[in-house]
Amino acid sequence: MPDDGHTESSLAASRLKPSSSYGWVGPVSRKLSLSRRYPSFLLKMLALCLSSPFLLLLSATLTINGSPAVFFFAAEAVPTNITIDDTNSAFTFESEWVAGPCHNCAAQLDQNLTYDGTWHDGGARTGLSGQLKFSGTAVYLYGVTSQDDTGAINFTIDGQSTKPFDPSFGVPAVVHAYNFNFLSLTGLSNASHTLGFTAILAANTSQTVLIDYATVTFDNSSSSSGSQNGSGEGVGGLGSGTPPSPKKSSNKSALIGGIVGGIAGAILLLLVIFFFIRGRKHRSVPVKKETNIEPFQTGNPAGEQAGIPSSTSKARLPAPTTTNDLLNLPLPLPRAETPARSSASVGGDAIRNDGDVTPSDLPLPYLQPDIIL
Structure with missing residues (x-):
């Protein structure tokens, strides 16, 4: 079964892996990619407004005798x-x-x-x-x-x-x-x-x-x-x-004035739409707080998983960063050599010397748990 610490680390790393198009993939990258779409959106809206006949009727505003009046082309001449x-x-x-x-x-x-x-x-x-x-x-x-x-x-x-x-x-x-x-x-x-x-x-x-x-x-x-x-x-x-x-003046100058006024009105409308959509997007995207993940930690000793008590308590080891740190890690204790077993028979019965001890007679906590690197 994979370790939970490694699983969380891999998930966090996958959420923050680099992308060639929009930088880091994750909550921040979503904001970046969203903001990159705004210029293309504005260009499409501007092209739509400029190509629409609706512009010719609504945008041409001229002044007649000091009073603003909407000018409909070919409808009435301007004094x-x-x-x-x-x-x-x-x-x-x-x-x-x-x-x-x-x-x-x-x-x-x-x-x-x-x-x-x-x-x-x-x-x-x-x-x-x-x-x-x-x-x-x-x-x-x-x-x-x-x-x-x-x-x-x-x-x-x-x-x-x-x-x-x-x-x-x-x-x-x-x-x-x-x-x-x-x-x-x-x-x-x-x-x-x-x-x-x-x-x-x-x-x-x-x-x-x-x-x-x-x-x-x-x-x-x-x-x-x-x-x-x-x-x-x-x-x-x-x-x-x-x-x-x-x-x-002529109809040509009136047409130019209408087109200029229409472009100015279209740009103003696009700016209003841009800030409105931008405000909604910022409110709809939740801000996620990333937690610190420490992938380098020791698990439970094998003895505890098997239900056997252990004298070694849980401990987190810092991640090795240099060669000296790796060399200074504690090493497992060597096994004791098996002493020669002596026995004597008295009257045909084998007598065991209590001083003879084998490693198998030692309690299991004697064994040093392996360190997971």
């Missing part, structure tokens, strides 16, 4: 603003308009406060006109005003008159007001339009009209509807402190 400077070929001015900056002009403006550092000065002659050709659903005309020297402006859209700008309402009481809105015209059809403007100056005054830039709103929808002549008022008002920068 976009584009800024047109006064030097752009979309603007045309009569020859007597003077392009600023100019040293001989009555109005000396700060270039850093105008859009792209340019503007057009209508001078002191009334009736100067110009026009802007654009495509879109809305148009906004901006310029610079003077406290008492700003003239009126008449507007037309596609040849139809619209409400003019009246300088007697809303002009700030400052020397020059930059980014001032002369016209806000919305509700146009998404098509080509022509905006006409004419400077109206009071007689015997130093009034003038200063045109800086225009902002046009357009989209890519083919079914846009609106009034051909538009609706809006030529009401003066301050625009934003900083002129809007030119922007262009």
